[in-house]
Amino acid sequence: MTITADSLFDEVGASYEAAFADNAPLCAFIDQVSKKLAPNSRVLDVGCGTGKPVAEILATASHQVHGIDISPGMVKIATSQVRGQFEVANMNTFHPCQSYDGVFAILSLFQLTPGELYSMIFKFAEWLNLGGRLALAVTPSTGLLPDKCTYDPTWDCVRMLGKYWMGNYTNEVFHSEDGWARLLQAAGLVLEMEPVDHIFCPTGNREYTHPEAQHFLLARKVEPQPLLGPYPVPIAEMRSDCVDHLGIFTDRFVSDDLKSLCKEVAVDGKKMLVLGQDSWSQYAGCGEFQSLPDITDNLPYAPDSFDVIVAPWILDKLPSLRQAIEKMTHVARQKNSQLVILQGAPGNEAVMHLNAAARSPRIRQQGQILQEAAQLLTTQGFGHISLKRVRAHYAFPEEDLPTRCSVAAECLAAITHRQHPNYEVIKHILTARLKLHFQGSAHAVGMDMVALIARSSDAEN
Numbered sequence: 087m088t089i090t091a092d093s094l095f096d097e098v099g100a101s102y103e104a105a106f107a108d109n110a111p112l113c114a115f116i117d118q119v120s121k122k123l124a125p126n127s128r129v130l131d132v133g134c135g136t137g138k139p140v141a142e143i144l145a146t147a148s149h150q151v152h153g154i155d156i157s158p159g160m161v162k163i164a165t166s167q168v169r170g171q172f173e174v175a176n177m178n179t180f181h182p183c184q185s186y187d188g189v190f191a192i193l194s195l196f197q198l199t200p201g202e203l204y205s206m207i208f209k210f211a212e213w214l215n216l217g218g219r220l221a222l223a224v225t226p227s228t229g230l231l232p233d234k235c236t237y238d239p240t241w242d243c244v245r246m247l248g249k250y251w252m253g254n255y256t257n258e259v260f261h262s263e264d265g266w267a268r269l270l271q272a273a274g275l276v277l278e279m280e281p282v283d284h285i286f287c288p289t290g291n292r293e294y295t296h297p298e299a300q301h302f303l304l305a306r307k308v309e310p311q312p313l314l315g316p317y318p319v320p321i322a323e324m325r326s327d328c329v330d331h332l333g334i335f336t337d338r339f340v341s342d343d344l345k346s347l348c349k350e351v352a353v354d355g356k357k358m359l360v361l362g363q364d365s366w367s368q369y370a371g372c373g374e375f376q377s378l379p380d381i382t383d384n385l386p387y388a389p390d391s392f393d394v395i396v397a398p399w400i401l402d403k404l405p406s407l408r409q410a411i412e413k414m415t416h417v418a419r420q421k422n423s424q425l426v427i428l429q430g431a432p433g434n435e436a437v438m439h440l441n442a443a444a445r446s447p448r449i450r451q452q453g454q455i456l457q458e459a460a461q462l463l464t465t466q467g468f469g470h471i472s473l474k475r476v477r478a479h480y481a482f483p484e485e486d487l488p489t490r491c492s493v494a495a496e497c498l499a500a501i502t503h504r505q506h507p508n509y510e511v512i513k514h515i516l517t518a519r520l521k522l523h524f525q526g527s528a529h530a531v532g533m534d535m536v537a538l539i540a541r542s543s544d545a546e547n
Contacts, residue, residue, distance in 0.1 A: 222266070241438065242265060401427065426538070479534075
């Protein structure tokens, strides 16, 4: 039976520091990165453990250290021996109240699922100031024994299921060196120095002496909006062919973030138009809303009709994005109105599985859609634009794994490809891939989205 990360690190406690803190190449790497940061930089240590050696090196260099770890025991030790702010937090759900000049994730990303790991790199980029640096220490998949590994084709990564580590069994994820470079690029980061490789042999703990390959990377944030990725964004115009109507909001869909977002924009007295969805009542908030399920480039409403227009996953469907944006802005109020566009976030698990299984037609590159929409909205007088990650997932509580995989495959395939001539083949491929997916995320398939919120340029601040 595998163990959760919080229980694992609470259990190993100080013995982890005894085994891993004495790592001269790692300490040299952290010291080198700390000198590239401006004096007194704000830095985040993700998975800080006991605070040694990473937080201690950074604090000694006079940087402002903020450390997070899922283990209360580890945080207690770090607080007692390193200068800085340390708190118990899960990196997957952590919401920083400030941005950082540096983010350090040192040997702390193994026990994420492939989808969580992909999204995590984008979150790191979101938390960084432009020009800020991300430092990673990982074990590359090329350093593993092949007979212990399971290849995951959806994410092009290697998984070790039930790996024995420090007296426990864990599920872990690994990318190759090239895979890590591609993932950093996708999040709008560029490598700033040649990666460092070495073999580390733990000392000070007789129970764990297995050597492991380690790969150190330093990247700098060069794209201001990671949520408009993955980068590089295709420069070709969007194709006119598209997938079936995107029926995203099934009875399996769960998102407290979306409900909160709708409450923010749909307050009392606001008239809202929801495009392309006929099941929106649970997200309507307090305002009056109309729904237009069947979307064309033309909207049958008079100018100045709505305070809020919500376009959830419809821009994939329309052949002319420019005309669609022009029509939406035409029927919006000229003052204090908002347009909310929802598309998939980079690394959206459902999209990744569907594109890998169906091959063609593919769900279009979401960052390309959002970037073009933002440019068009600005030219139409909606220049106050913000981006927000909206966490969501499809829930599959079925206990029997074959049943769960079959139900999930049916649900995902029906979202986009119900009319596809190879619909049954797509479901079969999804069923096989989801069996591996549910090894890490037992009852959910991620459906994270990006909300692009555009306000009219004369809106009140």
